[in-house]
Amino acid sequence: MIWWRIEHPPLPKLFIPTRLPAQTAWDQWGATSAGTRYTQAAQIVPGNVGHLQVAWRYSTGELSRRPEAMLANSTSETTPILAAGSLITCTPFSRVIALDPATGREKWTFDPKIDPRYKLPDQYICRGVSQWRDPDMPLNSACAQRIILATVDMRLIGLDARTGRLCSQFGNNGTVKVDPGRLHHPGEVKLAGPAAIAAGSIVVGTSVLDNVRANAPRGIIRAYDVRTGRALWTFDPIPQTGGSDRDWMGNSRRTTGAANVWSVISADERRGLVFLPTSSASPDYYGGLRPGDNRHANSVVALDARTGSLVWARQLIHHDIWDYDTPAQPTLIDIERGGQAIPALVQPTKQGYVFVLDRRTGAPLFPIDEVPVPQGAMPGEWLSPTQPRPRLPKPIVPQSVKPDDAWGFTPWDRGKCRDLIAQYRSEGLFTPITERGTITYPAASGGANWGAGAIDPVRQIYYINSSRVASVIRLRKRAPGAGGTVKLSATEDVSPMAGTPYEVKREWLLSPLGAPCTKPPWGGLTAIDLRSGRTLWDVPLGTINNKVAVPLPFDLRLGTPNIGGPIATKGGVLFIAATMDGFLRAIDMASGKELWRDALPGGSQTTPMSYMAGGRQFVVITSGQHMWFQTKRSDQIVAYALPMK
Numbered sequence: 001m002i003w004w005r006i007e008h009p010p011l012p013k014l015f016i017p018t019r020l021p022a023q024t025a026w027d028q029w030g031a032t033s034a035g036t037r038y039t040q041a042a043q044i045v046p047g048n049v050g051h052l053q054v055a056w057r058y059s060t061g062e063l064s065r066r067p068e069a070m071l072a073n074s075t076s077e078t079t080p081i082l083a084a085g086s087l088i089t090c091t092p093f094s095r096v097i098a099l100d101p102a103t104g105r106e107k108w109t110f111d112p113k114i115d116p117r118y119k120l121p122d123q124y125i126c127r128g129v130s131q132w133r134d135p136d137m138p139l140n141s142a143c144a145q146r147i148i149l150a151t152v153d154m155r156l157i158g159l160d161a162r163t164g165r166l167c168s169q170f171g172n173n174g175t176v177k178v179d180p181g182r183l184h185h186p187g188e189v190k191l192a193g194p195a196a197i198a199a200g201s202i203v204v205g206t207s208v209l210d211n212v213r214a215n216a217p218r219g220i221i222r223a224y225d226v227r228t229g230r231a232l233w234t235f236d237p238i239p240q241t242g243g244s245d246r247d248w249m250g251n252s253r254r255t256t257g258a259a260n261v262w263s264v265i266s267a268d269e270r271r272g273l274v275f276l277p278t279s280s281a282s283p284d285y286y287g288g289l290r291p292g293d294n295r296h297a298n299s300v301v302a303l304d305a306r307t308g309s310l311v312w313a314r315q316l317i318h319h320d321i322w323d324y325d326t327p328a329q330p331t332l333i334d335i336e337r338g339g340q341a342i343p344a345l346v347q348p349t350k351q352g353y354v355f356v357l358d359r360r361t362g363a364p365l366f367p368i369d370e371v372p373v374p375q376g377a378m379p380g381e382w383l384s385p386t387q388p389r390p391r392l393p394k395p396i397v398p399q400s401v402k403p404d405d406a407w408g409f410t411p412w413d414r415g416k417c418r419d420l421i422a423q424y425r426s427e428g429l430f431t432p433i434t435e436r437g438t439i440t441y442p443a444a445s446g447g448a449n450w451g452a453g454a455i456d457p458v459r460q461i462y463y464i465n466s467s468r469v470a471s472v473i474r475l476r477k478r479a480p481g482a483g484g485t486v487k488l489s490a491t492e493d494v495s496p497m498a499g500t501p502y503e504v505k506r507e508w509l510l511s512p513l514g515a516p517c518t519k520p521p522w523g524g525l526t527a528i529d530l531r532s533g534r535t536l537w538d539v540p541l542g543t544i545n546n547k548v549a550v551p552l553p554f555d556l557r558l559g560t561p562n563i564g565g566p567i568a569t570k571g572g573v574l575f576i577a578a579t580m581d582g583f584l585r586a587i588d589m590a591s592g593k594e595l596w597r598d599a600l601p602g603g604s605q606t607t608p609m610s611y612m613a614g615g616r617q618f619v620v621i622t623s624g625q626h627m628w629f630q631t632k633r634s635d636q637i638v639a640y641a642l643p644m645k
Contacts, residue, residue, distance in 0.1 A: 025082040026609045029128040029194040030452065031567070033267040034332035037454035039610045042571035043617035048642060049573050049586045049596045055618060055641040056104035057601075062091050062624075062635040070116060071633065074124040076624025077450070077564070079607045080637070083131040084145045084161035087611075089622065089637065090126035094151040098164060102614035104639060108164035115153040115186060121486055121493075122187030122209060123627050124152060127264070127450070128194040130202075131161060132226050143167040146226070150191035150204055154178040156224060171229030180206065181217055184484065189217050193450075196265035199272040199305040201233075202226050205261025208282070210323065212484055214289050214499035216282035219260020223308055233308030237261075237278045237296045249291040249382070256290040258282035259297035263450045264329035268343070268359060273311060275332075275345060275359065276301040279325035283497040284444075285433050285473060285504040286321065291382035293318040298326055300347050300355070302362065312362035316349055318384035321377075321433050322473075323444035324350045328452035328565075332359060335460055335530050346455075346530065348448035348464050351429055352397035355390055356530060366392040366533050373430040378475060380501070387430050392533025396526045397442045397468045398518070400428035401509075407519040408511055417517035420509065424472055433473050439509060441518065443471035445628070451565025451578060451607050456589060460530045463574055463589070465541055467523050467561040469516045470509040475502040515544075521559030523579060525566065527592060539592040542579030563605040563626060575619050577604035580629055584608065584621055584640075602634020616641045 031037050044052070063071065070093065080089035086098040086107050094114050098107040118124060130148040137144040145161035155177055158170030166174025180189035192207040201223040208216050221235040237259035238248070247253075259281045266275045281290050281297040298317035303310060317324050328348050334341040335356070345359035356365045370386040377383050403422045408414030425431050426439040433440075446467045453464035478501060487494040494505045509517045516522050521540030529536055542560035564578035566587075573595065574587040582604050586596040605626035610619045619640045625633040 026080070026611050027083070028081060028130060029079055029264060030266070030329055031609065033196060033198065033269055035264065035266045035329040035452055036331060036333070036457065037452065037565060037607070038457060038568045040570045041610055041612045041617040042569065043612070044569065044573050044619070044642065045571040046573060046588050046595055051642055052586070052596055052598070052619070052640045053643060055616070055639045057639070058099055058104040058106070058637045060091050060095070060097060060635040060637070062093060062095070063633060066093060070124060071625070073118060073120050073122070073627070074625060075627045076603060076622055077125055077127045077606055077626070078622050079128050079609050080620060080622070081129060081131060082611055083147060086161065087620065088129060088147060088161065090129055090149065091635070092124045092126055092624065094126045094149060096129060096147065096149055096159065096164065099637070101611060101618065102616070104637070110159055110164040112149065112151055112155065112157055114151050118152070118187040121488055122190070125192045126152070127192060130194045130197055132197045134227065143169070148195050148197065148202055150193070150195050152187070152190040152192060154180055154189065154191055156195070156202065156204065156229065158229065169228065176224055176229040178204070178222060183217065184212055188212065192262060193264045196267045196274050197226055198267035198269050198274055200226050201305045203265055203274050203305060205265060205276065207262035208258045208260045211283045211285065211495035211497050211504060212486065214283050214497060215255060216257035218257045219279065221261060221276060221303070221308070223305070235303055235308045237276070237301065238281060239296065243295060247292050247295045252290040252292055256281045259294070262325070263327055264452070266330045266332055267305065268332055272305050273359070274303050274305045275330045276303065277326035277328060277330060277347065280320035280323060283500060284321070284323040286378070286475065286497055286500045286502050287319050287382060288378070288380035289500060293384060294320070298324065300326060300330055300345065300357065300362070302359065314355070314357060314362040316347070316353070316355060316388055317351070318387060319382060321381070322430065322440055327446060327449045331453055331455055331462070333455050333457055333460065333530065335365065337365070344530070346453065346462055348396070348453055350442065350444060350447040350449065352395040352399055352442055352447040352466065353390055354393045354396060354462070354464065354528060356393070356533070364390065366390050374427040374432060377432040378434055378502070381432065383432060393528045394535055396464060396466045396524070396538070397447050399441060401426055401439060401441050401470055401518050405519065406517055409513060409515065413511040413513050413515070417511045420517060433475055435475050437472050437474040439470050440473055441470035442467065443469055443508070445561065449563055451563065454566045454568040454574065456568050461536065461589070462528045462530050463525065463566050463568055464528070465523065465525045465562055465566055465576060465578055468518065468559065469522050469561055470518050472507050472509050474505045476505060477501060478503050521557070523559035523562045525576065525587065525592065527589070537592040541576070542581050544581070546581055561629070563628065565607040567608055567610060569610055575608045575610065577606060577608060577621055579604060580631070582631065598640070600634070600638065601636045603629065603631030605629060605631065616644070
């Protein structure tokens with residue numbers, strides 16, 4: 001068995017936070033609006049998790065309902081929530097389904113009939129729905145409990161959580177149309193993530209297609225009244241005035257776009273704050289037309305949910321040219337410091353850092369240094385001489401690779417990888433992108449991605465999964481009259497970056513055998529003590545047994561790239577899927593040891609959830625195709641529980 005870990009001290013003394021989650025339910029996409037991904041359900045523990053079995057399955061019917069063109073252009077990343085006594089989720093095509101949480105019996109469905117014209121790579125996707133309870137209405141009144149659905153074709157829809165009927169008082173008979181402005185093509189801008197709801201505001205970001213054009217649509221954050229759907233405020237992460245001379249040089253803030261929030265927004269409902277993980281400004285890989293640090297791109301931004309006014313912002317990358325968006329929902333937790341509970345925010349990043357901040361001010365709870373980074377970019381590019389680096393926690397992924405670091409199953413493929421690495425620029429994190437080709441390690445897929453982390457709020461431990469593979473990014477001069485179409489294949493993609501002198505080619509750093517040229521594990525799971533910043537354990541996540549031609553009698557636990565996140569439970573068992581091998585796994589939260597796993601019917605690039613219903617603890621996960629990983633198609637929701645006595 002190949003298995004490595006960092007030896008760690010005993011678990012820290014228990015700390016009882018001032019505000020524990022008050023439910024064993026799963027009220028929002030991340031369990032709570034704070035993105036905790038934690039349940040107090042404790043029926044499943046390390047000693048009995050091995051007895052888990054399928055309790056029920058439900059098929060959404062999407063594989064037979066949709067034409068092939070839509071199915072091929074769809075990705076399953078949804079996590080259900082509990083609302084009004086139902087388990088409620090959405091399919092990649094924004095069809096909402098309510099199930100009995102104990103039996104999987106269908107209660108109601110709602111189909112918004114989304115635009116069927118989207119083409120690759122404008123994928124159909126719905127990560128989940130949100131809910132809101134009206135405190136001024138009797139609980140059994142129509143739309144007193146409301147589901148808010150954000151669709152890829154830019155609509156916000158309000159549904160009665162009990163019946164699935166449209167809330168007629170919301171927007172125009174239940175629907176608010178969000179105007180994205182002028183687009184290059186339908187689908188360039190979409191709503192993919194669940195809305196955040198705080199202080200009476202529905203707050204949504206947008207997904208903007210990367211690298212089509214330099215003047216991409218702006219990543220405007222919009223807020224709407226949760227009762228009426230009336231537009232309340234907007235916030236532009238690219239401020240049109242103010243800031244220092246280095247923030248946006250010359251006219252650059254008016255000729256770029258994006259800096260959008262394509263991931264999930266967190267909310268501190270008690271303080272009336274929302275926290276935005278913003279992406280890079282456009283385009284991703286050439287910033288010569290946007291000189292300056294490009295604030296508030298690549299940041300965590302805190303806004304007043306009532307007004308949209310800026311409370312604080314912390315930039316995590318200056319002038320990003322590596323597509324290192326802030327990819328994940330920030331997790332909110334109280335951390336013990338000097339006998340006091342500090343309201344904190346934990347933000348994982350694609351580059352492998354985990355930033356821990358005071359969520360009231362954005363001040364770091366562990367020092368952040370500005371460190372020199374490699375220079376020498378393409379003509380016309382502007383680079384920041386330094387980048388932020390937290391002293392703790394330690395990076396969750398490797399951040400550099402040299403020819404001597406090459407890995408292979410045999411001396412032959414290792415030698416090929418060594419030669420391949422030597423061809424390209426590889427000077428560590430933040431090596432500039434050039435025509436020669438630059439190794440980015442980790443790749444733009446992470447490190448961490450949209451699945452975010454989970455917490456144990458009592459022991460103040462943060463669990464985060466990561467991908468640990470490299471890619472090669474190469475700029476190429478744009479031919480006169482070159483088009484504006486993204487070209488995709490199984491191993492690379494080429495994007496036009498219209499308006500710049502270059503197009504960009506991206507591919508994985510792979511050996512002739514198709515394996516990563518970097519040392520395994522290629523995917524991992526890490527536990528971090530948030531009080532001290534220490535790494536408690538780090539283990540590979542995923543096997544490659546189903547990728548080898550000959551069946552093996554043992555697990556090749558080399559890890560795999562992964563998309564999706566973990567959930568933590570009071571019972572001490574962490575659940576995670578995410579990997580390319582198609583399993584849902586149970587992990588001992590104290591040690592990182594795998595306790596149980598089961599093969600899913602299709603792709604596993606979703607985040608599970610857990611709750612109590614009918615006296616049993618259920619672990620539920622959706623299973624379906626993921627475009628990036630080319631995983632097996634499925635339209636099933638699978639629920640696990642211990643056998644009934």
